[in-house]
Amino acid sequence: MGENGHGHPHEEPKQERSPWAARIRAVEELLAEKGLLTHGEVEAQVRYMEARSYENGARLVARAWTDPGFKALLLEDTKAACSELGIDASGSVEFVTVENTPEVHNLIVCTLCSCYPRAILGRPPDWYKSPAYRSRAVAEPRAVMREFGLEIPADLPVAVHDSSADVRYLVLPMRPRGTQGMSEEELAELVTRDCLIGTAVPREPARV
Amino acid sequence: MIRPAPAARFRPGDAVRVPDLRKRGHVRTPDYVKGKRGRVTGVLGEFPDPESLAYGGAGLPEKPLYRVSFRQADLWDGYEGAPGDTLHVDIYEHWLEPAE
Structure with a gap:
């Protein structure tokens, strides 16, 4: 359990990042490194999706x-x-x-x-x-x-x-x-x- | 119709069959309708060809896309359900041929 700066602890993930998540992170890093997209654009897309329900x-x-x-x-x-x-x-x-x-x-x-x-x-x-x-x-x-x-x-x-x-x-x-x-x-x-x-x-x- | 499809070959009500083109890779036509007969219920418009788009192509020329309905009993051996049960799939024109 770790403090997260807003008053209550969140449970830490019990497992290491899955191989799929690691792969996605690697692809994202490569795309950013090659200047094809920015981390900001990825974040914006995640926010866009999370805002819909x-x-x-x-x-x-x-x-x-x-x-x-x-x-x-x-x-x-x-x-x-x-x-x-x-x-x-x-x-x-x-x-x-x-x-x-x-x-x-x-x-x-x-x-x-x-x-x-x-x-x-x-x-x-x-x-x-x-x-x-x-x-x-x-x-x-x-x-x-x-x-x-x-x-x-x-x-x-x-x-x-x-x-x-x-x-x-x-x-x-x-x-x-x-x-x-x-x-x-x-x-x-x-x-x-x-x-x-x-x-x-x-x-x-x-x-x- | 969602988008125009001036060159559409089929119309609602047309009896069609889905040929098995034996194409590999990124085709959007599900296996379970290949070789089956259905009926066009709508023309959705022209859309980029997914079989080109998936491999870095421009998807041109665009392909007319149709709603095609099938009787469930025609798709599955021993289908358990009502005789009126139907299944609807969107199929690009090159995956359809006239039937009857």
């Missing part, structure tokens, strides 16, 4: 649930919808939002690597990048979702989206029952990260 997606969903015009925009032009909420998704990557309905449940995976709408939602969860999720989500999506605690009724078709090219996908889940009269902020709190991937659906609020 699934909460952006939750805001998009909550607005779409309360504003039909916004929902239409989100489904038609996800970048424009992001821009309307002040979310900067203006980079070169394209986004498509797929809508859960009483006729279809959507699930997102990238079998080839870990393509994910990072510019909107930040980094994907570790399991999203695991070979197990990537291989099983396409071949047995219902079993995978069951392991996440999500049982999709047999009469509800499942659409799996393998986002392995130039477009990143996110799910617009259905608004749960029992949410009439809730504010946009309260609705956003029902939307978890996994709801935007399709391994979960927003829960009905607990009745008090």
